[in-house]
Amino acid sequence: MKKDKLTIQAFSMQHxxxxxxxxxTKDSLSIPDHPLFELDDxxxxxxxxxxxxxxxxxxxxxxxxxxxxxxxxxxxxxxGLTNTLTGVNVILTGADETGIQLxxxxxxxxxxxxxxxxxxxxxxxxDDQVILIDAELYQxxxxxxxxxxxxxKTVDDYLQxxxxxxxxxxxxxxxxxxxxxxxxxxxxPKVAIVKEVAGQGAMYDNIVFPKEPSGIDQGxxxxxxxxxxxxxTANEYRDGAIHALV
Amino acid sequence: xxxxxxTKETTLHHFRDPLVRTVAVDPDIDFQGIIVVGTPQDxxxxxxxxxxxxxxxxxxxxxxxxxxxxxxxNSDVDFMNTMTEIDxxxxxxxxxxxxxxQAGFVVNNELTKFVVDINKSSAGIETxxxxxxxxxxxxxxxxxxxxxxxxxxxxxxVN
Numbered sequence: 001m002k003k004d005k006l007t008i009q010a011f012s013m014q015h016x017x018x019x020x021x022x023x024x025t026k027d028s029l030s031i032p033d034h035p036l037f038e039l040d041d042x043x044x045x046x047x048x049x050x051x052x053x054x055x056x057x058x059x060x061x062x063x064x065x066x067x068x069x070x071x072x073x074x075x076x077x078x079x080g081l082t083n084t085l086t087g088v089n090v091i092l093t094g095a096d097e098t099g100i101q102l103x104x105x106x107x108x109x110x111x112x113x114x115x116x117x118x119x120x121x122x123x124x125x126x127d128d129q130v131i132l133i134d135a136e137l138y139q140x141x142x143x144x145x146x147x148x149x150x151x152x153k154t155v156d157d158y159l160q161x162x163x164x165x166x167x168x169x170x171x172x173x174x175x176x177x178x179x180x181x182x183x184x185x186x187x188x189p190k191v192a193i194v195k196e197v198a199g200q201g202a203m204y205d206n207i208v209f210p211k212e213p214s215g216i217d218q219g220x221x222x223x224x225x226x227x228x229x230x231x232x233t234a235n236e237y238r239d240g241a242i243h244a245l246v
Numbered sequence: 247x248x249x250x251x252x253t254k255e256t257t258l259h260h261f262r263d264p265l266v267r268t269v270a271v272d273p274d275i276d277f278q279g280i281i282v283v284g285t286p287q288d289x290x291x292x293x294x295x296x297x298x299x300x301x302x303x304x305x306x307x308x309x310x311x312x313x314x315x316x317x318x319x320n321s322d323v324d325f326m327n328t329m330t331e332i333d334x335x336x337x338x339x340x341x342x343x344x345x346x347x348q349a350g351f352v353v354n355n356e357l358t359k360f361v362v363d364i365n366k367s368s369a370g371i372e373t374x375x376x377x378x379x380x381x382x383x384x385x386x387x388x389x390x391x392x393x394x395x396x397x398x399x400x401x402x403x404v405n
Contacts, residue, residue: 063376066256089258105248105317108374115251116376122259123377182279183271189309189397189404191275193265194299194332196315196325198249199284208282214257227284227291229299234270237280242260246249246316 003079004182006235008070009174011166013087016050016129024165026173029088031131035158040150044097044136046158051091051130053118061095061134062107063116064203066123067155070213070240071163078236082213083166086175089124091116092155094135102137102148104203104246133158145223148202149216152245156216163212182233198246199227205245208232213240221245249317250372252379253344253364259380265314265342268386274394276404278306283328285321292324300331309402310393314342314381318349329357338397342389344379346370360396362389 011026019030033048070084093109094102101107108115118126135151171177198204199222208230210219232241255263270277283299286292303311311332315325325343332339341361345351347370351358364381367373 063251066258066376068258068261070261103251106250106252106372106374108251108376110374115374117378120259120377120380121262121264121382122256122380124258183277185273185276187404188274188276189394189402190278190307191269191272191310191312191393192278192303192306192308193269193280194303194311194313194328195265195280195282196285196313196317196321196328197255197282198317198321200248200287204248206282206284214261222282222284225284227286227295229281229283229295229302231302232280232282234266234277234279237260237263237266240257240261242257242282244255244257244260246254 001075001080006079006082006180006239008082008084008178008180009171010084010086010176011169011173012175013085013129016088018050022161022165024162024169026169029162031162035154037157040154042137042141042147042150043154044138046154047134047136049132051132053124053126053128053130056112058112059110060112060115061093062101062103062109064092064094064102065244066091068214069159069162071166072212073167077209077213077239077241078233082239083169085166088129088131090131090133090155090159092133092135094151096137096139096141098139102203143202145202145205148245153216180235180238182235197222199223203246207243207245208241210243214243216243219243248320251374251376252372253316253318255316255380264383265312265381265386268383269312269390272390278308285317285324293327296324296328296331299328300335303332303337304335307405308337309404310338310397312340312342312389312393318344319352322352326351326355326357330355333357338393338400338402340389340393340396342381342385348372360392362392
């Protein structure tokens, strides 16, 4: 397999609904409205809703992340084949049972339509379906890295069965396919990007090199690397090598 | 201070990163890659990671670098320190960061004029609206254009 080529196949979701089990076709997704595993002792509940961005004037807890759903089919992060879902994204919100919001600096709790600008690179489009996941901790929780990572990991575990089905979809059924290369232009000025990212503690962290694109599992915290610089290729970056925990 | 809701880069933002999308394919440059570096709390480490970043760029024989951050305040020290270390090694460098009216540099030097403000809100503040003040494709083009001019001005030679 060529290590300088990354193919991302997109499957456009037209319909998302709740069902007893996970089920994915080329254009529809069914998910259970609760995780099919036991929650961590610190978590009181994980509430899952399906939301239309055009109709979301209701109150939410602070927005912890917006997560795409992608999976490796062939190769590893940065090369080979990745399948991704378009038309659906996850918004993760969180607080404890008394309403203490889970954030490091500045909270975005409030009416969802007023607290997120849809249609940006980092937010769902207005035409997307949103899987809104709200994590509620028991009170007197310890606000530390372990607690925050546990929440992100729980959501990652909830999404993994979707990825397992996404791996099985046929290339012929993809709505779009993109080939990416680590393009070289010999003789031109050499340029690199330096991305300074958070690495100081709870909700101020980033995970790199997860097993699945934009995943958590097997990823390494930038804090655990003492914030040392690491070099990523353009294709590794495009393939979800970073999961934000900010 | 740290990373507010309106500037924080979500996992989806990294996946569709407009800076990588714009710079990595530009035909006027030979793109090398993305250095991801953290922002430690400890002052000794703050200096160290900035030096290591600059050393890495020098070893890569980089002519230019674009540095971006999604936080402000405390992390400005890391940002300007790293810019200075890169500049000291004769590598042209420009930056991208939220400034607005609220997040002017804690520290100023001759490089701060090469930092593009990614603020989008009319009030120039942390609006607490997710996605509002994120780095956009337009910001990326602006920074890349600025870097091309700076590399020419600095007389960068490709070797």
